[in-house]
Amino acid sequence: MDDVLIVGAGPVGLMLACELALAGVRPIVLDKRPEPSELPRANGLGGQIVDLLDHRGLLERFSAGSPFAGRPPGFPFGSVPLRFAGLADLPLRLLMIQQPRMERLLAERAEELGAEIRRGCEVLSLAQDEEGVTLELGDRRRMRARYVVGCDGGRSGVRREAGIGFPGTTDDEVLRLGHFATGADTGIFEALETDGLAPGWNRTPNGRLLLTSLQHGVLIAGVREKGAPGDGPVTPEDFRAAVRRVLGRDLPLGEPLWLSSTVAQARLAERYRAGRVFLAGDAAHLFPAGGSALNVGMTDAANLGWKLAAALRGRASEGLLDTYESERRPVAERALMQTRAQAVLDRLEGEDGAALRELLTEVFAFEEPLRHVAGLLHDSGVRYGPAHPLAGRYGPEAHPLVGRFVPDLALAGGRRVAELMREGRPVLLDLGGGATLDDDWIDVVRTRADDPPADALLIRPDGYVAWAGTDGLAEAAREWFNLTASPA
């Protein structure tokens, strides 16, 4: 019997494979596509996933050739501009990277670490018992593993087979997207501007039109309109017709490189776990506005990876696997809330919509609301803990860093906390308090930091602080890492 079978080699399944392999498990990833997808879906990553890539030492690899990597000067929140310039300690980082390249890099890393990716393997059904889960594949073969994770996207068959509902709503607008080769014509935006159109979203009485570019020589155009046909292939003529309906005329967009259509959905799985089957990424949640799906999905994977690995090597404390849902579902709920709000802000037409967007533009000029929304985009503003099966003492009286992603403290010798997290192991960071643990899984690092936030921090493999302070380290190590030996 295998340890873990991951269904779906999209970004979330591949990220999970990397995290499991880093923790010493050799997962098998099954994907029905014979080849990796070349569909240009996401244009980048934003939020906590960028910090996590930094922890794993992957930022350089992922940002090579990127048109933008760093703290963004702004962000379009449902077409209300957020302006971050001047906001000190902005948590949010963006990394522009096309999804096919990101998937290639993740697959490369997963294989380097020892994961296996089998393409052309469609999963048809699953059945589980007390010991494991059996998958039936398209060629009638069966595979069996102790755990199965459905990272098989919004139409997840794993979710259906596990009997987990996916309630929510489907938008009544369709978005047609296209990438167009503009060749050497660098003046296309000037030409469009003289035509009365601006880069970004343009509103007309019949819908909205997006014009932007993220790489030299390629224009991205999008047409959003009500009542048009739903998902499906789009021909160049369909796209031209949509532009005409919304704008009332044709546009000289260039040679189409790729066209697609999508209908936004807002959905959240009723449960993230059914026995030995888990869901992550789009299989667990769909958000109706851009920018959050990969951040939430790939950080789901980081949360689940070390916990499954701990369960497989007998180091999971009672209830550890249940913390996957109790920690990650609230993150998706908050992401759903803010993306629903973005979708409405974007969609609301006429003077009412304009008034709401104007009001919020004014509100977001103040530091506190701006910081709040930046936090929502970064990690949903969720602190792990209170509703937690392991919550115990992690209530409001706990150190403020407990349940939060560890800050990237500057340590003695020019090191950073992120550099301690490369191996994906728990770290006891002793900043002068003399804390210690004797365990071959947990790295103990003794160092100094300017202005340390606590005497010591116990950091989980996914970068979250499990414990901070002076008292209670032994209990925290027992609860999170099933460490039975007393601290040395």
Ligand SMILES: Cc1cc2nc3c(=O)[nH]c(=O)nc-3n(C[C@H](O)[C@H](O)[C@H](O)COP(=O)(O)OP(=O)(O)OC[C@H]3O[C@@H](n4cnc5c(N)ncnc54)[C@H](O)[C@@H]3O)c2cc1C
């Ligand atoms: C046009 C567009 C733009 C987007 N832009 C952004 C953006 O800028 N930022 C962002 O964060 N998100 C964006 N998204 C969303 C993002 O692409 C998805 O959230 C992301 O791909 C989800 O990753 P996943 O791994 O969960 O699922 P997927 O990427 O959907 O991967 C699922 C995989 O499972 C496989 N699979 C499915 N069923 C089976 C089966 N039965 N057996 C075996 N394999 C199976 C599929 O072949 C697929 O490879 C965008 C989406 C679209 C459509």
